[in-house]
Amino acid sequence: MYSTLISAQELNALPPHSVVIFDCRFDLQRPNAGREQYDKGHIPKAFYLDLNLDLSSWPSKAEGRHPLPNFTEFKEIMSQSGVLPDKQVVCYDDSGGCYAARAWWLIKALGVENVAVLNGGYSHWQELGFDADRRSPPPQTGKISAVEWMLPIVAAQEVHAMINSSERVLVDARESARFAGVAEPIDPYAGHIPSACNVYWKEGLNAEGGFASLQALQKRWQDYNPDNTVHYCGSGVTACFNVLSHTIASGKVPALYVGSWSQWCGLYPEQIAQCTEQSA
CATH class of the missing domain: 3.40.250.10 (Rhodanese-like domain)
Structure with missing residues (x-):
């Protein structure tokens, strides 16, 4: 299992039923661009996570531009995506891994150990000729037992x-x-x-x-x-x-x-x- 990085070759070799994949592509200047890219093509069975809508809560002067998402709501997103303790979770973007790393941190903070960022992102996946899809996967059933963020946070x-x-x-x-x-x-x-x-x-x-x-x-x-x-x-x-x-x-x-x-x-x-x- 992978807990930091995973290569495109390693991800492609995993049995589809053993992995949950999240597409985290985003553009700060064009907030809808990531979803548009996802709709045009993504790694098969990948769910889309939006930086502003899924990986953050509403910005404020008191909390900053990208506060942590609501804990309960984010847990539910993960559960509906089929995240389970025995599954490998993989996050990717096309921006060097910065948005995928945000998802990696959040999911790991839920106590999920086997979560990794796809090294090289979607572009590298494409360069290697691996499959792409335009369909969104149906909701799944997962379970997260954490009751609070479980990684070190400093206020x-x-x-x-x-x-x-x-x-x-x-x-x-x-x-x-x-x-x-x-x-x-x-x-x-x-x-x-x-x-x-x-x-x-x-x-x-x-x-x-x-x-x-x-x-x-x-x-x-x-x-x-x-x-x-x-x-x-x-x-x-x-x-x-x-x-x-x-x-x-x-x-x-x-x-x-x-x-x-x-x-x-x-x-x-x-x-x-x-x-x-x-x-x-």
């Missing part, structure tokens, strides 16, 4: 307390221009949370657009202990890619600050001015 107040502490390390997954406060195309303020360091998520990809090798990921995260590292980004999505790649490298899932920069902007404006000045 904004805890992050605020970390600023002047050396006990934990904050890692920002955004590109360097946003981290430095040079550019901010989405959120109301530019900069980063004070004391954070920058590990751009896309630098964890290889030249073909898949995840970097195990050796490369281990080198990338060698200075970060998963026990005291907290990952964040703009809204808690690309940070999940860093959480996944850190997990691959270390064998342990580090913590996630879900609200990320978009929540921080709404809750701690007094820290934003200091942050922007420091990173200018």
